């Protein structure tokens with residue numbers, strides 16, 4: 001599933017190819033995604049210029065003077081830049097074609113993604129308005145994080161994966177940040193000292209920033225690629241390493257299910 005670093009890498013991959021360009025045509029081959037594709041994308045987007053490509057949580061926001069296209073990649077969505085004449089492959093549901101024949105092509109085999117339109121302020125959109133702070137921004141800071149943790153008797157892993165606390169911390173990054181900060185994933189949130197939570201906050205920022213940096217090496221894959229979405233291999237210390245030796249102490253990595261998600265941790269390094 002595309003996580004925040006993959007979405008940010010996608011943003012960086014497509015932005016230089018579409019910003020400042022004017023949309024010539026939109027082709028929708030399959031409108032049934034998680035929600036039906038907004039009809040405005042076909043009716044209003046042509047003849048508009050792309051003023052900015054932003055990201056909020058895992059939403060890509062493609063801005064024009066008359067409204068914003070909101071794209072979520074769901075479980076299996078990807079975007080790539082091709083020449084508009086490039087033959088269409090299976091599951092390539094939408095083409096946004098620009099005046100210079102550049103095409104932003106959306107592929108989504110499982111169709112859990114979405115393409116929606118809003119003419120209102122993006123911060124007031126129902127998918128966006130209740131989101132917590134961006135993990136890499138200064139808005140994700142220790143005093144607010146500590147206050148939120150104090151109010152919750154939930155495992156710390158659930159807290160950091162709650163989009164109202166901080167957005168974009170997926171399962172892989174939650175496991176890795178908890179390992180780096182030495183905190184057991186099942187430890188109750190309001191029972192962790194401010195100092196340890198501060199360490200966790202910094203490790204969340206670090207693991208996401210590192211993944212985005214790694215993603216930067218794949219940016220060329222967004223142009224005329226063979227359909228690979230341009231995601232990248234992470235260096236993982238615990239995630240997916242059940243029964244393998246801890247990279248720090250050689251103990252066997254354990255796996256436990258928390259809130260229906262597999263969690264991986266070192267029983268010696270994390271407490």
Ligand SMILES: [Zn+2]
Nearest residue numbers: 246249266269
């Ligand atoms: Zn260990």
